[in-house]
Amino acid sequence: MILDAAVRVFATKGYHTSRVGDIAEEAGIAHGLLYHYFGSKEEVLQTVFRENWSQLLEAFTRIETSDDPPLEQLGAIAKVLLRSWRDQPDLVRVMVREVARSPQLHGQVDEIRAVFVVIQRVIERGQADGSFRPEVDARLASWIFYGGLEELLTGWVLGQLPDGDQEVARAEQTVVDLLCGGLTRAGAVAPV
Amino acid sequence: MILDAAVRVFATKGYHTSRVGDIAEEAGIAHGLLYHYFGSKEEVLQTVFRENWSQLLEAFTRIETSDDPPLEQLGAIAKVLLRSWRDQPDLVRVMVREVARSPQLHGQVDEIRAVFVVIQRVIERGQADGSFRPEVDARLASWIFYGGLEELLTGWVLGQLPDGDQEVARAEQTVVDLLCGGLTRAGAVAPV
Amino acid sequence: MILDAAVRVFATKGYHTSRVGDIAEEAGIAHGLLYHYFGSKEEVLQTVFRENWSQLLEAFTRIETSDDPPLEQLGAIAKVLLRSWRDQPDLVRVMVREVARSPQLHGQVDEIRAVFVVIQRVIERGQADGSFRPEVDARLASWIFYGGLEELLTGWVLGQLPDGDQEVARAEQTVVDLLCGGLTRAGAVAPV
Amino acid sequence: MILDAAVRVFATKGYHTSRVGDIAEEAGIAHGLLYHYFGSKEEVLQTVFRENWSQLLEAFTRIETSDDPPLEQLGAIAKVLLRSWRDQPDLVRVMVREVARSPQLHGQVDEIRAVFVVIQRVIERGQADGSFRPEVDARLASWIFYGGLEELLTGWVLGQLPDGDQEVARAEQTVVDLLCGGLTRAGAVAPV
DNA sequence: GATGAATGAGATTTCATTCAT
DNA sequence: AATGAATGAAATCTCATTCAT
Numbered sequence: 162m163i164l165d166a167a168v169r170v171f172a173t174k175g176y177h178t179s180r181v182g183d184i185a186e187e188a189g190i191a192h193g194l195l196y197h198y199f200g201s202k203e204e205v206l207q208t209v210f211r212e213n214w215s216q217l218l219e220a221f222t223r224i225e226t227s228d229d230p231p232l233e234q235l236g237a238i239a240k241v242l243l244r245s246w247r248d249q250p251d252l253v254r255v256m257v258r259e260v261a262r263s264p265q266l267h268g269q270v271d272e273i274r275a276v277f278v279v280i281q282r283v284i285e286r287g288q289a290d291g292s293f294r295p296e297v298d299a300r301l302a303s304w305i306f307y308g309g310l311e312e313l314l315t316g317w318v319l320g321q322l323p324d325g326d327q328e329v330a331r332a333e334q335t336v337v338d339l340l341c342g343g344l345t346r347a348g349a350v351a352p353v
Numbered sequence: 354m355i356l357d358a359a360v361r362v363f364a365t366k367g368y369h370t371s372r373v374g375d376i377a378e379e380a381g382i383a384h385g386l387l388y389h390y391f392g393s394k395e396e397v398l399q400t401v402f403r404e405n406w407s408q409l410l411e412a413f414t415r416i417e418t419s420d421d422p423p424l425e426q427l428g429a430i431a432k433v434l435l436r437s438w439r440d441q442p443d444l445v446r447v448m449v450r451e452v453a454r455s456p457q458l459h460g461q462v463d464e465i466r467a468v469f470v471v472i473q474r475v476i477e478r479g480q481a482d483g484s485f486r487p488e489v490d491a492r493l494a495s496w497i498f499y500g501g502l503e504e505l506l507t508g509w510v511l512g513q514l515p516d517g518d519q520e521v522a523r524a525e526q527t528v529v530d531l532l533c534g535g536l537t538r539a540g541a542v543a544p545v
Numbered sequence: 546m547i548l549d550a551a552v553r554v555f556a557t558k559g560y561h562t563s564r565v566g567d568i569a570e571e572a573g574i575a576h577g578l579l580y581h582y583f584g585s586k587e588e589v590l591q592t593v594f595r596e597n598w599s600q601l602l603e604a605f606t607r608i609e610t611s612d613d614p615p616l617e618q619l620g621a622i623a624k625v626l627l628r629s630w631r632d633q634p635d636l637v638r639v640m641v642r643e644v645a646r647s648p649q650l651h652g653q654v655d656e657i658r659a660v661f662v663v664i665q666r667v668i669e670r671g672q673a674d675g676s677f678r679p680e681v682d683a684r685l686a687s688w689i690f691y692g693g694l695e696e697l698l699t700g701w702v703l704g705q706l707p708d709g710d711q712e713v714a715r716a717e718q719t720v721v722d723l724l725c726g727g728l729t730r731a732g733a734v735a736p737v
Numbered sequence: 738m739i740l741d742a743a744v745r746v747f748a749t750k751g752y753h754t755s756r757v758g759d760i761a762e763e764a765g766i767a768h769g770l771l772y773h774y775f776g777s778k779e780e781v782l783q784t785v786f787r788e789n790w791s792q793l794l795e796a797f798t799r800i801e802t803s804d805d806p807p808l809e810q811l812g813a814i815a816k817v818l819l820r821s822w823r824d825q826p827d828l829v830r831v832m833v834r835e836v837a838r839s840p841q842l843h844g845q846v847d848e849i850r851a852v853f854v855v856i857q858r859v860i861e862r863g864q865a866d867g868s869f870r871p872e873v874d875a876r877l878a879s880w881i882f883y884g885g886l887e888e889l890l891t892g893w894v895l896g897q898l899p900d901g902d903q904e905v906a907r908a909e910q911t912v913v914d915l916l917c918g919g920l921t922r923a924g925a926v927a928p929v
Numbered sequence: 930g931a932t933g934a935a936t937g938a939g940a941t942t943t944c945a946t947t948c949a950t
Numbered sequence: 951a952a953t954g955a956a957t958g959a960a961a962t963c964t965c966a967t968t969c970a971t
Contacts, residue, residue, distance in 0.1 A: 177369035180960085180961065180962085181961080181962065181963080182961085182962095190935075190936090191935065191936045191937060192936095192937080192962090192963090193935075193936060193937060193938095193963085193964080193965080194934070194935055194936075196962095196963065196964075196965095197933090197934065197935080201962080201963080202961095202962070202963090270511065270513070273511075273513075274513060277513075294534075296530075297527060297530060297531055298523065298527050300514070301505065301514070301523070301524055301527045301528075301531075302527065302531055304501075304504045304505055304507075304508050304514065305501035305502075305504060305505065305527070305528060305531055305532070306501070307504055308500040308501045308502070308503055308504020308505065308507070309496075309497035309498070309500045309501045309504075310497075310500070311500055311504065312496045312497060312499055312500020312501075312503065312504075313493065313496055313497065313500065315496075315500070316496050319462070319465075321462070321465075321466060321469075322492070322493070322496065331490065331493070332493055335489060335490050335493045335494065335497070336493075336497060338488075338489060339489055339493075339494055339497055339532065340497070340531065340532065342486075372943085372944060372945085373944075373945060373946085374944080374945095382952075382953090383952060383953045383954060384945090384946095384953090384954080385946090385947080385948085385952070385953055385954060385955095386951070386952055386953075388945095388946070388947080389951070389952080393945075393946080394944095394945065394946095559839070561753035564964085564965060564966085565965075565966060565967085566965080566966095574931075574932090575931060575932045575933060576932090576933080576966090576967095577931070577932055577933060577934095577967090577968080577969085578930075578931055578932075580966095580967070580968080581930070581931080585966075585967080586965095586966065586967095642839075654895070654897070657895075657897075658897060661897075678918075680914075681911060681914060681915060682907065682911050684898070685889065685898070685907070685908055685911045685912075686911065686915055688885075688888045688889055688891075688892050688898065689885035689886075689888060689889065689911070689912060689915055689916070690885070691888055692884040692885045692886070692887055692888020692889065692891070693880075693881035693882070693884045693885045693888075693916075694881075694884070695884055695888065696880045696881060696883055696884020696885075696887065696888075697877065697880055697881065697884065699880075699884070700880050703846065703849075705846070705849075705850060705853075706876070706877070706880065715874065715877070716877055719873060719874050719877040719878065719881070720877075720881060722872075722873060723873060723878055723881055723916065724881070724885075724915065724916070726870075726918075756939085756940065756941085757940080757941060757942085758940085758941095766956075766957090767956065767957045767958060768941090768942090768957095768958080769942085769943080769944085769956075769957060769958060769959095770955070770956055770957075772941095772942070772943075772944095773954090773955065773956080777941080777942080778940095778941070778942095931971100932969105932970100932971085933969105933970105933971100934968105934969095934970090934971105935967105935968085935969085935970100936965105936966105936967085936968075936969100937965100937966105937967100938964105938965100938966100939963105939964090939965100940962105940963090940964080940965105941961105941962090941963085941964100942960105942961085942962085942963100943959105943960090943961080943962095944957105944958100944959100944960095944961105945957105945958105945959100946956105946957085946958100947955105947956085947957075948953105948954105948955095948956085948957100949953100949954105949955090949956100950952100950953085950954100950955105
């Protein structure tokens with residue numbers, strides 16, 4: 162499938178360095194055919210983004226609407242995001258490197274924001290039910306939380322952090338432990 | 354100066370979309386002259402990176418070698434990174450978007466790592482002196498910490514987070530409060 | 546019908562700028578089907594040309610072989626050509642713009658010439674029977690005559706000349722008055 | 738010079754069939770250089786048109802503002818146009834085949850019209866001074882006149898009419914004799 | 930007859946880089 | 951140091967044509 166091929170190629174060479182012909186070759190088709198399905202190279206990238214980001218959003222939303230307490234919801238969100246590295250590393254590579262901060266992405270800003278808003282709501286709910294400290298700015302916290310997760314993915318993408326099964330599991334634990342419990346002694350938190 | 358012009362152009366259009374002629378025009382010189390000072394377009398980007406990243410590293414190192422307690426050192430690191438947005442937004446834009454995850458930067462991996470290592474050592478020192486919880490993986494924590502900071506920068510770069518003076522100050526406070534104190538009630542921490 | 550669709554499309558966008566898919570879409574068929582009926586895009590154009598040009602030639606020939614005096618025959622020829630604009634403007638557009646001078650039409654030169662030859666013979670007959678001035682080169686005159694008519698069509702095609710019913714009728718009158726008035730010994734000529 | 742090369746190439750192969758590389762090769766430059774001077778292939782064609790059409794317009798205007806009687810002015814206009822074939826056949830080929838009736842030419846409509854207006858004014862002046870028949874529509878007549886001339890050029894371009902020096906001179910004479918003979922009161926007209 | 934996915938030659942255009950001046 | 955004309959590799963995209971279904 163063309164999108165899968167595109168993800169593999171973008172992951173390997175980066176969007177700008179990938180040629181349309183590379184994608185076509187990887188997909189086993191003539192490059193012209195790509196233009197039957199996509200109007201341009203950029204549209205391919207945007208489609209990759211849209212399809213997968215909306216999946217992410219759905220997963221997050223499912224978590225948000227579950228009956229779990231907010232603390233566990235944050236843990237579940239972390240798990241979804243970090244597990245995606247094990248499951249679809251190329252996709253993560255592309256989402257992290259090419260899409261998330263590209264200047265070309267102005268059209269998708271709303272979709273990006275939606276993910277942060279979900280996290281923010283979970284935090285706010287935790288503040289409302291008394292399990293989270295109310296004085297923290299929930300919006301900023303949602304960005305910090307997401308950033309921490311994404312940086313772990315980045316570390317794996319760049320080969321700077323070990324990414325065995327154990328390490329990934331440990332990372333999940335660390336993120337929640339850290340962000341929810343804090344570094345300082347006082348704030349220890351039970352494993353999720 | 355050529356590098357300043359390059360930063361402005363890269364910040365606006367992204368590295369790949371910027372033409373050498375754009376940089377030259379912004380710098381008020383003929384594009385041929387750029388090749389007297391830099392061997393290639395990529396060398397310009399790398400120079401931007403090197404000069405500024407090493408400045409960042411120096412600042413972090415100064416903080417690390419101060420006599421402040423680890424908790425305050427983390428706060429100082431956050432302040433340096435986040436204040437840079439107010440001082441040199443274009444530069445931050447470039448560092449965040451183009452450099453930090455670009456495949457072009459394989460040569461600079463060591464320099465990038467150095468920054469994380471500083472953070473990691475601060476955390477480890479805090480664990481050693483008893484102010485930080487020892488069970489947290491310091492390496493992962495350093496990435497998460499940096500990621501949280503970078504995502505705030507990203508939010509400002511993308512125009513998704515308000516970036517007035519007050520908000521930037523508030524963000525500094527939130528990062529440290531959150532990462533050090535945790536979200537949950539038990540772990541409150543005094544303002545730095 | 547495919548040819549009609551082709552004429553409409555060629556008239557609107559010009560031959561070279563028209564895609565086979567445009568013609569097919571206009572005809573309401575899949576583009577592949579077009580190749581059951583025509584060997585190539587160019588063959589479509591040539592067929593348009595051949596079918597209509599031969600009709601024109603027939604009409605001219607009918608006029609030539611009528612019993613009318615040469616002067617009236619020229620008027621009838623002008624009327625046929627100019628009226629075609631009212632009846633089939635798209636077709637005229639194509640014939641005028643694409644066909645008459647296209648390098649693609651080298652095979653059809655003979656057919657094109659035939660039309661001029663008819664006009665030339667009418668003129669020669671008029672010179673023979675004394676109604677036209679004998680010193681005029683009949684061959685050149687036939688081209689000038691045809692050119693005058695075609696330029697009126699061009700004016701209409703380009704939207705530079707008013708093309709209401711009255712104006713078209715007036716144009717017929719003017720052409721004959723002008724061109725034949727110059728041919729006839731005395732100058733002025735009665736309306737045809 | 739690039740424009741000259743373009744004219745030669747367009748004249749030989751037609752605009753759409755000519756590749757940018759053909760023009761560059763004919764001009765003895767790399768094709769990229771063409772884009773220093775022209776934004777696109779179409780701009781090359783438009784420049785060819787504009788530069789030469791405005792020259793034509795100047796020539797016509799000079800004739801119009803001379804002291805010669807209208808009849809002689811028409812003769813001079815015919816001479817300029819027809820002589821251009823001898824002087825710059827490739828240019829005429831391009832102007833006649835590619836430019837004058839191209840759908841791409843919507844921007845230049847005003848410039849085209851200006852030429853016709855000059856002719857029209859000459860005719861009107863002839864009607865005013867009594868040398869031309871007043872009942873003829875001067876505007877239509879200008880189009881017919883120009884069309885007759887252009888068709889002669891077309892005949893030469895297509896190789897359908899003999900174009901030796903003598904024949905060109907003869908054609909000039911015939912056009913005026915024919916078209917002006919019809920305009921003048923009495924019919925016959927002295928050679929110009 | 931009819932479809933439209935698939936092909937791939939080939940066209941335009943871009944732009945980093947060179948180098949004579 | 952400084953210019954910008956010149957180069958040409960390379961990239962994207964188009965579209966006539968084919969052909970399995």
